[in-house]
Amino acid sequence: MNWSERPWRSVLYIPASKARALEKARGLPVDAIIFDLEDAVAPEEKAAARETLAAALSEGGYGARARLVRVNGLDTEWGQADLDAAAAMDCDAILLPKVGGAADLDRVAARVPGAALWAMMETPEGILNAQEIAGHGAMTGFVLGTNDLAKELQARFRPDRLPLMQALQTCLLAARAAGIPCVDGVYNAFKDDAGLRAECEQGRDLGMDGKTLIHPAQVAIANEVFGPSEADIALAERHIAAFDEAAAKGEGVAVVDGRIVENLHVATARALLARRDAIRALEGA
Structure with a gap:
């Protein structure tokens, strides 16, 4: 899987212990699913959840959606069994x-060599070490754990997320330097569409690849905000056409709507069109 070129607009958490939710997820228009063995599963259900999830993934039906399995930490009584089970599952990453x-x-890679790993970035230590985590040979993506991070920082929840901004940008910088996806944290009020849209727009404007979600009702907004709009696509096509026309005349820049268009703008435009094509391919798969 080419992690950096596929869409990550909507990444939905699904409890691995809930067979009905696992079934429903097969028909949801999400770009990726996090099958959760950790926070969403009660301690007494951990072992059974592994079996339920393994059976669901073996059955298939999730199409082109990326399938990530979130395990419990190795410092818990379930972590090692989770890792061993996930390594044998039909999933894309742990x-x-x-x-x-x-x-x-290193500890995880030694136990499951060759597995693609993603990291929950949700502790002060992890944020401070974001660059070394992103650069690890097995690391293929970041998920921001904003709830846990806010707890650890003793930060207050604010609509502008100002207390978390340095952490969000630090992780994004590290991910971009390493060429891996970076997916924003969840929005807890799943019935608050306006609040969700505002937080998705903030994450998009920062440069996040998409949003982790806790409820299927949040999917449509995340897909819309993190996908290129028709206006974005039209402008990108105009930038490319204008620049190509200028280049044919031996000129190094073009002008669109009174603004200079240079190589960097054309590269951005081509990347946007490539993302549109990747979304179309995923939705048509």
């Missing part, structure tokens, strides 16, 4: 909670 540094990834 999502690790509370990653603090490269040493955590």
Whole structure:
């Protein structure tokens, strides 16, 4: 899987213990699913959840959606069994909670060699070590765990997320430097469409690839906000056409709507059209 070129607009958490939710997820228009063995599963259900999830993934039916399995930490009584089980499942990556540094990834990679790993970025230590985590050879993506991070920071929840902004941008910088996806944290009020849209727009404007979601009702807004709009596509096509026309005349820049269009704008436009095509391919798969 080419992690950096596929869409990550909507990444939905699904409890691995809920057979009905696992079935419903097969028909949801999400770009990726996090099958959760950690927070969404009660301690007494952990072992059974592994079996339920393994059976669901073996049965298939999830199409082109990326399938991530979030395990419990190795410092818990369920972590090692989760890792062993996830390594044998038909999934695309293993999502690790509370990653603090490269040493955590070394331990996991030694137990499940060759597995693609994602990291929950949700602790102060992890944020401070974001660059080394992103650069680890097995690391293929970041998920922001904003609820846990806010708890650890003793930060207040604010609509503008100002207390979390440095952490969000630090993780995004590290992910971009390493060429891996970075997916924003969840929005807890799943019935608040306006609040969800505002937080998705903030994450999109920062540069996040998409949004983790806790309810299917949030999917449509995330897909809309993190996908290119018709206006975005039209402008990108105009930028490319104008620049190509200028280049044919031996000129290095073009002008569209009174603004200079240079190589960097054309590269951005082509990337946007490539994302549109990737979304179309995923939705048509």
